[in-house]
Amino acid sequence: MTKIKTPIIPSHQQFAEVHASHELDKKAICIYAATGFFLDSDTYWKNKKVLPAASDNILDDNGFLIESKPWFQWHYSPRDISFETALEEFTALFEQIILEQHKDSNVILPLSGGLDSRTQAVALVKLKKPVTAYSYSFKGGFAESEIGKKIAKACGFDFKEFTIEPGYLWPKLEELASINQCYSDFTHPRQMAVLEEFKKMDGEFSLGHWGDVLFDRGAPEGTREEDLLDIIIKKIVKKGGMELATALWQEWNLEGDFESYLRERIAGLLKKIDIENPSAKLRAFKSLYWAPRWTSVNLSVFEAAHPIKLPYYDGRMCKFICTVPEEYLADRKLQIAYIKQQNPALAKITWQDHRPYNLFTFEKNIFPNNLPYRIANKLKRQIRSKIGKPHIQRNWELQFLGMDNDEKLQQWLFSENLHPFISKPLLARFYNSFKNMDLVTYSHPLSILLTLTVWRKKIEGKSIINKLTDYN
Structure with missing residues (x-):
């Protein structure tokens, strides 16, 4: 037997086998499609799990998980200190x-x-x-x-x-x-x-x-505990993510509907966190499920x-x-x-989130003090855009915009028939929505579909081609 103690915030994913069928966990993949990370202990496969954060785990000689118990629970116990x-x-x-x-x-x-x-x-x-x-x-x-x-x-x-x-x-x-x-x-x-x-x-x-999560308010001021589920959904679901996850859910003929499943999963995880203060509870949720599986x-x-x-x-x-x-x-x-x-x-020195102010002056970053900077910054971006040099703010703009990027993207998405994992009509639907409707909204779905395509072709490779029954 092997004993594994995971840190409060793990910096690595540690995997274990469980007694389940070796088939895709399509519900888990739908959550991944919506959020960009796998939730809780989910992986691509039903018989493969990630060991939970802050847990003592016992694995047998074949790597199967026998027992998993938390050794640390997030709590909110504020001391009366200055x-x-x-x-x-x-x-x-x-x-x-x-x-x-x-x-x-x-x-x-x-x-x-x-x-x-x-x-x-x-x-x-x-x-x-x-x-x-x-x-x-x-x-x-x-x-x-x-x-x-x-x-x-x-x-x-x-x-x-x-x-x-x-x-x-x-x-x-x-x-x-x-x-x-x-x-x-x-x-x-x-x-x-x-x-x-x-x-x-x-x-x-x-x-x-993770410094920005630990050392800031977990939830907006005035948040009630009953608000947390909606706040988490809003925070973790990316633009276009719900649409992509719902499309995959329907294509794979999964029972029920995706949004209800996601809300049920998150509500269940929230109930396990024994903290009354909403801000501290949300920080704990992020540290348990977001940091290890995303950051x-x-x-x-x-x-x-x-x-x-x-x-x-x-x-x-x-x-x-x-x-x-x-x-x-x-x-x-x-x-x-x-x-x-x-x-x-x-x-x-300037604090980037409060440009052009610094740590001594950032509280002045309010209207109308910041109006001159905001106007000048906007004019600068507009001028750059007019001369064919748009302002780049996000990673996907470097990867998906322009003819060369588009050629590479199409090669990866459409060079091979991925059905029954992901059908070409679904790929084409989100690719065309990105190209013709809304770049920002559909950049995340496009990135996820690219990731899933590479995973399907390169990580699993020929083993999947020979095991198409895994998708049934």
Whole structure:
């Protein structure tokens, strides 16, 4: 027998066999189509499951799951402490985690214009760790690297700037499929564009994933517990996702209807979380089901180059969060206070979400103060668009727009008959909707269909062709 204890927030998916038929879990795939990630312990197959977060698991000698019990439950137990005390505790804990994670290694730090990596930068400067920082921007998009460059300069870090070019994915598609096993749709991991550059660096990654969830309000102010189901549905279902999932559900002749099934699944998972505070409960839901099955999946791309460390994933940080009053977590208060207190120079650099303001002035980012910047920014985008250089904001725009991208996309989607997995009429319906109706709404369905096509052709390969009965 094998015993496996999973972390509070796993950075890797760990799989186990269960006693079920070896056939596609089409209901699970429909949820994946709607959201971009598999829910709970679901996988492509009914007889293959992912071990739950924060659980003790026992597997037999053949890899079959015998027992799974939680060893940690998310809770909300706020202590009667001042904000200053919470800040002191966060400072000590965060810096201790960073020190332990990079005790004997150089650090590779992705820098964005936000707060999570900036918080890491503050700790790394204090601890005097050797750091190579980098940022990347979309070609034709917002120059995110400019903020990263300023942060690196203020910290004395070496800095590399990368530009994510259009169509970078196509020559790397099969490599990405091997890395993340198609458990995430393919337009999101932009780090694939610079994977070979990563490999030339020296050190271990310090990744800021999940800081924005732990250190912010979980749900909007005034949220009631009975509102959580609708809030989660709205957050996790992508534009066009419900339409694609419903189309697959109907094509596969599954019982009932997709939306009712999705709501039932999520309601069941919410009931298992014994937290009354709606904000804390939603944060717990995200950390249990969203982080391990969405955020963590593409960490494997970084890991294909160097080892990864995740300070916000640390179990001590999760336990700390459970005891901090929600009012201190809301609106990024702790991180903002930490940066302003420990490194005011970094706090004075533009906060990307509140351009052109910084951590000392972001509260001025309201009408009419921000009107001049918004007007100038809009005019700039309009001018670029008129001269044939549209402003790029999202990964899919680099992958699906333009004749070269369209040619590659059609080759993957239509070069082989995928029926009875996905019919050509369904593929054509969503491809044509993307081309002729609404680029934004149908970009997610197109990305999912591309991912499923690659999974069908490359991950399962000939074994599926020889086992068509699996689809019946």
